[in-house]
Amino acid sequence: MxxxxxxxxxxxxxxxxxxxxxxxxxxxxxxxxGVNGVVDIYSGGKLVMRFLKVDKLTTAHGTDDNQPRPYRYAYGYLDKNFNYKIDPDEKKKLYFEVTNYETYVFYENPVQ
Structure with missing residues (x-):
């Protein structure tokens, strides 16, 4: 009740x-x-990097002027072989940045 x-x-x-x-x-x-997010980064229409278990992408802000910067940052696991799984050689969580000038997609991991 x-x-x-x-x-x-x-x-x-x-x-x-x-x-x-x-x-x-x-x-x-x-x-x-938390979100079981994936960030795919493309170059020339081809998938070049994938990060797994990304909670969120954060917009960077300047220290002195607090103005938004033209990039976002996050932490995630680099999926070297694009299989949506963290393999034994991919166990280290990495800091990464994507600029507003790159093509990237953030979505929930389809393989749970």
Whole structure:
């Protein structure tokens, strides 16, 4: 009964929010729970790098002026053989950046 009341209360709160507020709530939940994200980086229309278990891409901001920079950064595992799995030789989590001038796609891992 308590779960039903809690679920009903959450439902009323969410439906009373604007779409932007709902998106912010969804992003907050994903930031807390994490996302099994994949970032594919393309060059010349060809897949050149893939990173796995990426929680989110963060837009960089300047230290002094706090202005957004033309790149995003994240941490993930480099998938050298593009098989959507972290193999024994891919166990180290890496920092990486993608610029606004690169072609990249961020999506949830289809192989769970």
């Amino acid at each position: 308590k779960k039903l009341l809690f679920f009903t209360a959450v439902l009323f709160i969410i439906t009373g929010c604007t779409q932007e507020q709902q998106n912010k709530i969804g992003r907050s939940i994903q930031n807390y729970t």
